[in-house]
Amino acid sequence: MGKVISIANQKGGVGKTTTSVNLAASLAFYNKRVLLIDFDAQGSATTSLGINRSQLKGNLYDALMGDKNLEEVMLSIPVLDKYHMHMVPATIDLAGIDMKLIGLDDHVYILDKLIRKVKDSYDYVLIDCAPALGISTLNALYASDSVLIPIQCQFLAIDGLTQLLNTVRVVQKNLKINHRELTIEGVLLTMLDKRTKAGWAIVNEVKEYFQEGVFKTFITSNVAAQVAPTYGVPILTYAPKSSAASLYKSLAKELIENNENKH
Ligand SMILES: Nc1ncnc2c1ncn2[C@@H]1O[C@H](COP(=O)(O)OP(=O)(O)O)[C@@H](O)[C@H]1O
Ligand SMILES: [Mg+2]
Structure with a gap:
């Protein structure tokens, strides 16, 4: 059964999308079956994987609205030619999705219900969350086994994290009633400028x-x-020998070890 991981932080520009895309690609490189879900109306993960709207048979919005299954809107993304991952794309259709979801029954479990149907086909399902703590991000958290929190190594890095952690706690409590767990997969430090003292101070x-x-x-x-x-x-395809590629590979390895060594 696949593990579902939300990449979340309500701050924008902290590296959620970069991490979602490149962690997904690196997990695929280690022969894991990976599904990446773009849950941001900006569709940054979608466009950063070279997908444009004209290629799409549908997107996450259609699935959330019950018009299509996740399989029907999925695309296969090559990584270094030899590997591949699946992706559910997002478009600007998702703008205003919170208002649409709120009118549905069990409105925080809509994504969870969709993911349950495909979860068995994957080792990891990653969700690239929007920079907000609204109904969309709640849907991602309620569908997840864990949350990975990217933090940018800059001034005020941990500002606002209490809100995110409080939200996680509320979801944890509610999931527990259904005998499910939401853990913190880990905090990932991003965009560290190793040359500056300020960067290391944030670390x-x-x-x-x-x-x-x-x-x-x-x-x-x-x-x-x-x-x-x-x-x-993904970085792995663009510059397989770059330090960014090897960093995301080490992250994937660390995550796999954390999960597969657990008994
Ligand atoms: N390791 C990195 N080094 C340099 N720039 C980065 C790095 N990670 C992300 N960025 C850049 O920072 C910006 C924000 O990253 P992004 O992943 O889109 O954040 P978020 O999804 O949290 O808004 C983007 O322009 C991205 O290209
Ligand atoms: Mg993003």
Whole structure:
């Protein structure tokens, strides 16, 4: 049974999409069956994988509205030619989705119900969340086994995290009633500028706050990470030997080890 992981932080620009896309690609590289779900109306994960609207048979919106199954809107994305992952794309159709969802029965479980039908076909299902804590992100959290929180190594890095953690706690409580669990997969430090003291100060601050909850791998600031999306491919395809590619591979490895060594 696949593990569902939300990549969430209500702050924008912290590396959620970059992490979703490249962690998904790196898990595929390690022969894991991966599904990436774009749950942001901006559709950044979708466009950064070179998908444009004209290629689509549908998108996440159609599935959430009950008009299509996830399988019907999925695409196969090549990684380094030899590997592939599946993706559920998003378009601007998702703008205003919270208002649509709120009118439905069990409105925080809509995505969960869709994912349950396909979960068995995957080892990992990653959800790239929008920069908000609304109904969409709640749908992602209620569908998840864990949440991965990217934190940008910049001033005010952990500002606003209490809100996210409080939301996670509420979801945890409600899931527990259904004998389900939502854990924190880990906090991922992103865009670290290794040359600056300020960057390392944030690393220490976050480690103090989250202790063992921080991934050992941290993602440094990197040109390949910025450029790969403009070519519509994951970093691993664009620059397989870059340090950004190897960092996301180490993250994938660390995540796999954390999950598969558990008994
Ligand atoms: N490791 C990195 N090095 C340099 N730039 C990065 C890195 N990770 C992300 N970025 C850039 O930072 C911006 C925000 O990243 P993104 O993943 O879109 O964040 P979010 O999804 O949280 O809004 C993007 O322009 C992206 O290309
Ligand atoms: Mg994003």
